[in-house]
Amino acid sequence: MTTTSSLISTLPGRSYTDPEVFADEQTRIFENLWFCAVRAADLAAPGAFRTVQVGRESVIVVRGRDDRLRAFLNVCRHRGARLCLEDSGEVRRTIRCTYHAWSYDLDGRLAAAPNLARMPDIDRVEYGLVPVHLREWLGYAWVCLAERPPSFEETVTYAATERLGDPAAIEHYHVEGLALGRRIVYDVAANWKLLVENFMECYHCATIHPELTAVLPEFVGGYAAQSYVGHGAAFAERAEGFTVDGRAGFGKLPGVAPEQDRRYYAITVKPQVFVNLVPDHVIMHRMFPLAVDRTVVECDWLYHPDVVASGADLSASVELFHRVNEQDFAACEQTQPGMSSRAYRDGGVLVPSEHHISAFHQWVNQRLRG
Numbered sequence: 170m171t172t173t174s175s176l177i178s179t180l181p182g183r184s185y186t187d188p189e190v191f192a193d194e195q196t197r198i199f200e201n202l203w204f205c206a207v208r209a210a211d212l213a214a215p216g217a218f219r220t221v222q223v224g225r226e227s228v229i230v231v232r233g234r235d236d237r238l239r240a241f242l243n244v245c246r247h248r249g250a251r252l253c254l255e256d257s258g259e260v261r262r263t264i265r266c267t268y269h270a271w272s273y274d275l276d277g278r279l280a281a282a283p284n285l286a287r288m289p290d291i292d293r294v295e296y297g298l299v300p301v302h303l304r305e306w307l308g309y310a311w312v313c314l315a316e317r318p319p320s321f322e323e324t325v326t327y328a329a330t331e332r333l334g335d336p337a338a339i340e341h342y343h344v345e346g347l348a349l350g351r352r353i354v355y356d357v358a359a360n361w362k363l364l365v366e367n368f369m370e371c372y373h374c375a376t377i378h379p380e381l382t383a384v385l386p387e388f389v390g391g392y393a394a395q396s397y398v399g400h401g402a403a404f405a406e407r408a409e410g411f412t413v414d415g416r417a418g419f420g421k422l423p424g425v426a427p428e429q430d431r432r433y434y435a436i437t438v439k440p441q442v443f444v445n446l447v448p449d450h451v452i453m454h455r456m457f458p459l460a461v462d463r464t465v466v467e468c469d470w471l472y473h474p475d476v477v478a479s480g481a482d483l484s485a486s487v488e489l490f491h492r493v494n495e496q497d498f499a500a501c502e503q504t505q506p507g508m509s510s511r512a513y514r515d516g517g518v519l520v521p522s523e524h525h526i527s528a529f530h531q532w533v534n535q536r537l538r539g
Contacts, residue, residue, distance in 0.1 A: 178515075180533070182507075182510065182513035186508045195224035196225075198537075199224035199441070200224035200314045201313075201314070202315075204313065204314075204440075206221045209308055219256065227242070228301055230303070242301060244298075246279070247269055252266055279294075302318045304321050308345035328438040329444070332434070333399055333434060334398045334399030342424065342446055344471065347471035347474070348472055357463070359464060359504065371393035372391045380489055385433055393435070401434045402432065403432060411489060412486050413489040418486055419476045421449060423473075431448060437529075440456075441455060445490065449476075450486060462505055
């Protein structure tokens with residue numbers, strides 16, 4: 170493909186359509202890096218669990234009787250049956266396989282099995298559930314399937330520092346102490362990389378996001394907030410809050426610094442998390458890539474606990490980014506078929522304001538090369 174010196178080549182079309190490429194991404198990216206699995210507060214009581222798809226594996230995240238969160242592969246050690254068949258739920262004392270009734274404590278140890286008493290020497294840890302590494306950050310449980318996980322600080326929390334320019338900047342929002350105001354799940358018929366690319370750039374904002382650009386007018390120029398280290402897009406003078414009609418929100422979160430007030434910050438935590446920071450709430454996107462052309466996105470709107478407890482009307486606040494999500498995901502679904510076209514066989518091009526997408530493409534290629 171011939172390009173001018175101001176245009177940068179993208180990934181080729183097959184990167185978004187080839188099941189073999191997706192399988193490689195599952196192995197080398199999603200199964201080897203930290204993956205944001207579940208909001209910790211969703212598993213409040215001992216025995217509460219959630220299953221999530223991480224690469225090719227189903228993972229159980231469960232709250233133990235000691236109040237700790239743990240993660241395990243969702244596979245019985247006896248004959249390989251799937252243990253938890255539901256997306257979420259609560260078990261009383263053990264995780265029990267419905268096939269042969271092998272049961273596991275909430276810490277993963279083998280607790281009971283038919284005729285187990287005849288095998289007194291069996292090692293209940295060795296034949297327990299296969300553990301998965303787990304860390305908590307921003308109020309979410311992050312898991313990693315790798316035998317030796319990469320540094321959490323270098324691959325996860327550093328993303329906030331790299332974007333905001335200050336390691337303490339994200340701490341001002343105290344995300345881990347916020348309450349869930351709304352959750353919307355989107356099933357998007359598009360490759361996960363298209364969603365990442367869309368979130369990272371604002372070249373499209375003037376075209377498809379009228380509500381967003383009314384609140385953040387600088388996005389009309391096509392430069393995304395993520396183009397500049399430390400920069401937050403300023404609210405329009407007439408906008409009282411980050412709402413669909415510009416009405417006031419709920420008051421600045423207590424820890425937000427004065428220079429962060431009336432600003433919007435976006436952070437991409439590769440490979441599957443988007444963090445959106447505004448003065449009175451935080452929006453967290455978690456992507457679950459399920460197929461080469463299907464990505465489920467869970468989007469959480471998080472507020473000060475007092476706001477949620479008061480029963481305040483969140484609709485104008487939620488509606489703004491819900492519309493942005495629907496507009497973005499429709500654009501991604503519109504793009505997915507083009508990835509199979511011979512016109513995109515060698516890829517497309519990026520304009521200068523999308524230079525950071527090229528860095529994302531380089532990151533993907535580096536991961537796939539191992």
